Amino acid sequence: MSGHGWEFEQNVTIDGVLRRAERTHITKLPDGKEETEVERSIVLVTDKPLVLCHSIKMGNQQITSIETSYPHIEVCLSKEFFPLIGKHVQCHGNFRRTFDASRDEIALAVDTALDYEQPLSQLKTVFYEPEKVEVSGFLYETVYPGPSEYMSVEMGDRPEEATIITLKDPINVEIKNREEDDFNEPEKGVRELQVSFSDSGPTPAQMKQEIILKGTLYHAHTAHHRRRVLMMVESWKIN
Amino acid sequence: MKPPTDSKWIKGEKGEGLSIVYLDKEGNKLIRRKDPAKGSLKGSKAWRHNNPGNLAKGAHSSQHGAIGSASYTVKNEEGKDQEYVFAIFPSYEVGRTAMVALLKEERYLKLTLEALPRKYTGVKDGKPDTKEVIAYRDFLKTSTKFDMTRTIRSLSDNEFNILIKKMENYEGWHPWPEGEEYTPIQKVAGVKMSNHRITSYLILNPPEQRWVTREEAINLAEKHLLRAVVVHNKKHTYLRPFPHETPFKDLIC
Numbered sequence: 001m002s003g004h005g006w007e008f009e010q011n012v013t014i015d016g017v018l019r020r021a022e023r024t025h026i027t028k029l030p031d032g033k034e035e036t037e038v039e040r041s042i043v044l045v046t047d048k049p050l051v052l053c054h055s056i057k058m059g060n061q062q063i064t065s066i067e068t069s070y071p072h073i074e075v076c077l078s079k080e081f082f083p084l085i086g087k088h089v090q091c092h093g094n095f096r097r098t099f100d101a102s103r104d105e106i107a108l109a110v111d112t113a114l115d116y117e118q119p120l121s122q123l124k125t126v127f128y129e130p131e132k133v134e135v136s137g138f139l140y141e142t143v144y145p146g147p148s149e150y151m152s153v154e155m156g157d158r159p160e161e162a163t164i165i166t167l168k169d170p171i172n173v174e175i176k177n178r179e180e181d182d183f184n185e186p187e188k189g190v191r192e193l194q195v196s197f198s199d200s201g202p203t204p205a206q207m208k209q210e211i212i213l214k215g216t217l218y219h220a221h222t223a224h225h226r227r228r229v230l231m232m233v234e235s236w237k238i239n
Numbered sequence: 240m241k242p243p244t245d246s247k248w249i250k251g252e253k254g255e256g257l258s259i260v261y262l263d264k265e266g267n268k269l270i271r272r273k274d275p276a277k278g279s280l281k282g283s284k285a286w287r288h289n290n291p292g293n294l295a296k297g298a299h300s301s302q303h304g305a306i307g308s309a310s311y312t313v314k315n316e317e318g319k320d321q322e323y324v325f326a327i328f329p330s331y332e333v334g335r336t337a338m339v340a341l342l343k344e345e346r347y348l349k350l351t352l353e354a355l356p357r358k359y360t361g362v363k364d365g366k367p368d369t370k371e372v373i374a375y376r377d378f379l380k381t382s383t384k385f386d387m388t389r390t391i392r393s394l395s396d397n398e399f400n401i402l403i404k405k406m407e408n409y410e411g412w413h414p415w416p417e418g419e420e421y422t423p424i425q426k427v428a429g430v431k432m433s434n435h436r437i438t439s440y441l442i443l444n445p446p447e448q449r450w451v452t453r454e455e456a457i458n459l460a461e462k463h464l465l466r467a468v469v470v471h472n473k474k475h476t477y478l479r480p481f482p483h484e485t486p487f488k489d490l491i492c
Contacts, residue, residue, distance in 0.1 A: 056470070064471050076312045076322040096310055097253075109310050109322055129346065144313075146360075147293065148283040148411025149257075149273075150323055151313050156278065158374070161362065183344060185298050194361045221300075221341065223293040223323055224360035232358065 013092050014108065016046035018075070018085045043072040044091055044108060052106060074107040080192040080227060081113040088116045111228075114189045118170060125172040128184040129216040135193065135231070136239055137167040139207045142226075150223055162226045163201065165193050165213060173217055173229050184219040187228050193217070194227040198234060210239040242269050242421040251288070251307035251327030259287045259309060259327060266424035266466050274415050282415030289328040291407040292338030300326035303337035339403060348392040352376075352385055352402075359406075378409050425465045427456070427480070429492040437477070437487060453477075 021043040027035040050073055055065040075091065093110040114120065126133040145153045146160035153159045173187045195213060202211060215233040220226075246269070248261040254270055261269040274281035285291050288309065294300045296308035305326040312322050328334035341347060350358055356375035380387050382405045385398065394402060428448055429441030440456040442449055442465065451459070457476055459465035467478040480487060 056468075076310065078322060109324070147409065148280055148285065148413060150284060150293070150325075151311065160360065163362070182302065183299055183346070196357050196362055198357075218346065218358075219297065220361075221295055221297055222359055222361075223295055223325060224362070225295060226361070230361045 011092060011094060011111070012108075013090060014044060014046055014050070014073070015048075015088070015090050016044040016072070017088050018077070018081075018091075018113070019043055019045055019072070020085060021072070021074075041074050042077050042085060044075050044089075045072045046070075070106075076107055076109045077113070078110070078227070080190075081110065083191065084113050084115055090114045090116065112188055115170070118189070120172060120188055123170050123172050123189065125174050126217065127174055127176045128181065129218050129232075131176060131216065132214060132234070133217060133231075134212060134214045135165065135167055135171065136210060136212045137165045138209075139163060139165050139195070139202065139211055141207075144226055146224065160224060163195050163197070164227065165195050165211070165231075167191055167193065168210070183221075184217075187219070190229050192227050194220075194225060194230045195233050196230070197236070198232065201233075202236065202238070206238055212237050212239050240421045240423070241419065242267070248329040249306060251305075251309075251329070253309035257284075257287070261306075261327075261329070266463065268422045268424070268463075270420040270422075272415075272418040272420070274418055280411065280413040282418040283411045283413035284325065285407070285410050285412045286414045287418075288325050289331050289334040290326055290337075291331065291335050291410060291412045292341065293410045294326045294334075294337055294341065296324040296326050299341055300328075300337055303340050304328055304333040305337070335403065335407075338406070339399075342391060342399075342403070349390060351388055351390050352379060352383075353387040355379070355391065375409060379405055382408070422464065424463075425459060427465070427467060427478075427487060427490060429490045430487050432488075432491055440478075441490075441492060 019042070021041050023039045023041070025037045025039065029035060050070040052068045052070060053065060056063045076096065090113070091108060091110045092112040093108050096107050096109045126135070141161055141163050143153065143159045143161050145151055145157035147158055149155065149157050151157060167190070170189045170191045173190055175181045175184055175186055213231060213233050214235045215231045217229050217231050220228055220230060246267065247263055248269065249264050250262045252260050254260040256272070258270050258272045261271070271287040272282055273287065285293055296305070306329050307327040308324050309327060310322055310324045326337070328337060347355070347358065353376060356362070356379070360375060376387065379402070383401055385394070385402070391399070391402070423444065425442045425444045427440050428443035430437045431439045437453060439450050439452055442451050442456065442459070456465060456467070456478060457469055460467040460469045460478055466481065468481060470477050470479055478487070
């Protein structure tokens, strides 16, 4: 792999299998005892080894170069893609530097993970606002840390409750008229939507059943938005 | 040391810990940190990123002057990792302009103040409301004293500015000037040569300048504190100016 850099907005596509991984750190203390810490993460075992190259160039002349080969890379993965763990996927995202000395130097922040078993062409395509769309799936609620640090409710950030629908089938979300809409962004293989109800939402009992939502879609654009695509629900019914 | 008021940051990226690093075209560097004091809100995320609206990385922030992004992985209540990607803007003014542009989009202009938090936060409306949308709405209601059934479009310029200011407060704009660290890039202003080899460098670090040995200069450049390229060849290590900058041989003192 060559040509990828740290530059803002540089996207990469890498194929492989998503796996759960464990890394054990053993620290030997002066008194002879050992402290063991197990770090769990998700990695992409890539189809081809990734080669990270540090090089210095003067003009076109390469002065020095050091290469490190990685058989897998740690990934930052949205919960939306957790059902794909163990599957062969195509990941789109950006490389991120990690500052933790005990970890690998780079990680892959995944924007989209696509399941090889579900080709994009077979997925239903729907459109962003103002089109009204209908989707079905199962709702769940989860809490995320909000302002001011968006890091930890325990540390004082405001808790923000988000309602998510796991779609029965992944969808592609497109822009109907790209000349008029430079705000929303096309998304492929969307598996979950963050939803907001305009009036009373379903009861906890109803949330355990398959639900059909009708409303408009928009792309995430603030830190409060926890999924790539959000839906303003206008009506719903239990399937 | 504070950065010059006319600094123009062209790149922003995540630094160590929770810090954000800004760089200008020369390589001058500004680091913004969070106040480590327990419970302190100073040096908040919005301030560190010059992002008063807490806008995410994406088409809107890129079109409105973002110079980078910083991603964070945190665990939600189920212990699952979730990635957040914040846009980084070069200044408060640019970040605020991006937030204003968002609320001037038709998709927001048509909303009532009552409905605004629903779209901005993506949380549900109506009854029963989630705590945070009630809190956001109540905060806007009590702090602006506006009729919450009014649309954003109906606000006067002054009212709109009040709304933006109150949203900034709610989003957590908490500056911490003490958390800024500016490191100007030092430059080579002169060299001394012996037997066609540079033996020492005159380093300009306004308002001071000083002579350092060749080894010290290489050390500074390796730490990105001196504007020069470190070249390691098979025989020895030496410095070169960046392309299109004055050759060192033209700086012989």
